[in-house]
Amino acid sequence: MSSKCKILLSGGWGYSNLGDDAILVSSIRLIRDLIENPEITVISFDPQQTEETLCDSSIKIVRSAHRSGFGDFPYYELNAYLKSPYLKFSRGVVRRITSRVLGFIRSFYLSKFESFQCEDLDETFAQTDLFIMSGGGYFNSWKTMLASRMWELNAACRNHKKTIVIGQTLGPFLPDQFDAVKFALCDVDVISVRDPQSVADLQTMGYDARLSPDLALYDVSDVTAGLYAGIIPGGMTPKEIDNLVEVFKSGELKDFPIKLIVTRLYREDVRIVDRMKNRLEREGFQIYLCVHDSYNTMLSDILSCRFMVSRNLHGLILAYRAGVPILCVNNERKFIGFMEQIKRPEFCLNLAESTPEEISERINEILADSRESVKQELSEQVFDHFQQCLKIVNVLK
Numbered sequence: 001m002s003s004k005c006k007i008l009l010s011g012g013w014g015y016s017n018l019g020d021d022a023i024l025v026s027s028i029r030l031i032r033d034l035i036e037n038p039e040i041t042v043i044s045f046d047p048q049q050t051e052e053t054l055c056d057s058s059i060k061i062v063r064s065a066h067r068s069g070f071g072d073f074p075y076y077e078l079n080a081y082l083k084s085p086y087l088k089f090s091r092g093v094v095r096r097i098t099s100r101v102l103g104f105i106r107s108f109y110l111s112k113f114e115s116f117q118c119e120d121l122d123e124t125f126a127q128t129d130l131f132i133m134s135g136g137g138y139f140n141s142w143k144t145m146l147a148s149r150m151w152e153l154n155a156a157c158r159n160h161k162k163t164i165v166i167g168q169t170l171g172p173f174l175p176d177q178f179d180a181v182k183f184a185l186c187d188v189d190v191i192s193v194r195d196p197q198s199v200a201d202l203q204t205m206g207y208d209a210r211l212s213p214d215l216a217l218y219d220v221s222d223v224t225a226g227l228y229a230g231i232i233p234g235g236m237t238p239k240e241i242d243n244l245v246e247v248f249k250s251g252e253l254k255d256f257p258i259k260l261i262v263t264r265l266y267r268e269d270v271r272i273v274d275r276m277k278n279r280l281e282r283e284g285f286q287i288y289l290c291v292h293d294s295y296n297t298m299l300s301d302i303l304s305c306r307f308m309v310s311r312n313l314h315g316l317i318l319a320y321r322a323g324v325p326i327l328c329v330n331n332e333r334k335f336i337g338f339m340e341q342i343k344r345p346e347f348c349l350n351l352a353e354s355t356p357e358e359i360s361e362r363i364n365e366i367l368a369d370s371r372e373s374v375k376q377e378l379s380e381q382v383f384d385h386f387q388q389c390l391k392i393v394n395v396l397k
Contacts, residue, residue, distance in 0.1 A: 004039040005395060007031055008128040008161075010152055012136030013053075014046030014064070015078060016265035019314025021053045021295035022216040023135040023167060028059070030218055030386045031132075035395060041124060043152070045074065053295050065155075066148035068118045074144055078266055122155055130395050131156040135167025135194065135215045137313075137334060141174045150184040157187040162393040166192040166386065167215040169334045171201045181205070190389045195337030212385040213341055213378045216314060220321045220379045223303045228288070229256035230305030232263055232315035233272045234330070239352055241276050244309065244329075246356035249283055253363065257286040261301050263312045265293065307367055311351070313338060321375050325366040327359075342374055 009027060012020040024042070031038050040059045044050035047061040054061075066074060125131065131152070133139075139149050156163045165188050173181055182205040185191065192210040193199055202209035231244070248254060258280060260273045270291060277287050292298040299318060302308065308319040311330040319326050320342060328335050329351035339348040347366055349359065390396050 004037050005035050006039045006041070006127060006129045007035065008041050008043065008124060008131045009134055010043040010064070010132070011134040012138040013042060013050045014044035014067075015074075015138075016046075016049070017263070018265065018292065018295045018298045019263040019312055019318065020136050021050075022219075022299075022314050022318055023214070024050070024053065025295070026215045026218040026382075027132070027134045027167075028054070028056075030215065030383065033383070034387055034390055041128065043121070043124075062121060062124055064148060065118045065121055065151045066145060068121065069148060069151070070144045077142070077144065118151065118155075122159075125152075125155040125159045125161060128159075128161055130393060131161045131163045133163070133165045133168070137169040139165075139168050139170045141172060141177060146173075146177060146181070150180065153184045153188065162395070163188045164190045164192070164389050164393060166190070166389055167212065168193050168198065169195055170198040173201075178205070182207075189393050192385065192389060195334045196340075197333040197337065210385065210389075213382050214313075214317055214338065215382055215386075216317045217321055217375065217378045218382040218386075220375045221323075223322045223324065226304040226306045226324070227257065228259040228305045229253065230259050230261060230302060230308040230310075230319065230324070231276070232261050232308065232310035232312045233276050234264070234269060234311030234315075236272055236276065236311055236329075237352060238275070240311075240329070241272075241279055243351060243354065243356055243359060245276075245279050245283060247359045247363065248280070248285065250356070251360060251364075253360065254285075256306065257288065259288045259290050259301055259305060261290040261298065261315065262292070263298060263315045265291075307363065309363070320373075321379075323373065323375070325369060327362055327366050329354075329359075341378065343371075344369075 011023060013024050028040060031040060042050060042059055042061045043064045044061050045064045045067045047063055050061050133152065138145055153163065170193055185207060191202060191207055192212045193202065194212060194214045196211065199209045199211050260277055262269050262273050273289065277289050280287050290301040302315065302318050303322050305319065305324055307325040308315065309327045309329060310316045313334055316326050316328055316338065328339050328348040331348060331350045336348055339345050347362060349362060
């Protein structure tokens with residue numbers, strides 16, 4: 001190994017998901033805290049966006065296989081705000097067309113991903129010492145992304161590079177993807193995931209995966225209690241919005257000014273937050289709409305809140321690690337896993353199935369909750385776990 005340890009870091013960067021940038025920032029901090037003299041290269045779908053997030057000239061940023069192989073098409077899959085084109089056809093029509101195209105990609109490409117051509121990125125793999133596929137929920141049935149993830153793992157394998165997969169939520173996968181994923185993971189030195197269901201899925205594949213908290217929990221702080229009620233609507237339905245508005249119309253909550261925060265710059269998220277803003281303004285609330293193009297400005301809005309109600313995972317994590325009380329209104333598996341890790345499973349609700357009275361009661365409970373936070377303990381667990389993974393591949397200070 002050279003005097004500078006060359007680290008190649010991959011993850012869900014450059015997809016206009018500002019919450020996932022928290023994982024990137026924490027991953028880089030962990031690497032620098034644990035590896036002597038690291039030379040870090042980051043793989044990103046949008047290198048310019050990631051460069052603006054990091055503002056660190058010592059870190060090289062390269063274009064991902066996902067971008068090289070599929071161009072701007074994934075922006076349309078995500079319906080990224082200010083990135084994907086407006087089309088004359090309805091999204092339903094386009095989905096039917098693209099599902100056929102992606103069906104071909106799935107049947108042909110997933111079994112022959114070795115033939116994918118990314119010469120510049122392949123050269124980057126050849127020159128690295130350690131490949132780290134870091135956190136996020138991007139290793140799943142999303143077909144173009146899955147193909148690109150598999151290409152990265154194959155590139156590390158054929159270049160004989162030590163490989164760590166850490167902080168991921170893996171899956172769910174479609175039945176015809178299962179064997180391809182199992183094969184792609186076979187040469188990974190260490191696999192670590194952030195939720196119990198991913199551990200179970202990997203055990204079904206025959207892999208002994210480790211469980212660790214989300215890497216973004218490494219960076220913890222304490223902030224002065226803010227003035228605002230924070231809401232991150234994410235993918236809230238009209239019924240869920242109505243339920244939450246009814247909550248704020250009653251009791252002490254009606255006196256809070258409200259910040260509506262967007263953590264994913266997707267058109268649907270922006271539309272939903274705008275719909276909720278209009279609904280709350282009709283009820284006479286003081287609303288601040290927070291749509292940012294950078295992780296740092298989004299974070300400052302989260303830290304200004306007295307409490308946070310969120311359907312977005314990293315909105316919850318960023319608030320929690322700073323000591324802002326949180327109510328999770330999404331019961332998908334990675335959300336349940338996180339709320340269990342912080343020993344607050346009772347503060348995870350299905351917003352559509354909960355009454356306004358139940359939601360209001362939970363918000364009052366999180367504001368009155370005097371139990372000791374486990375955020376420092378989780379931060380130490382992230383550090384220790386990352387350190388153990390590096391020991392296995394023999395890369396440490």
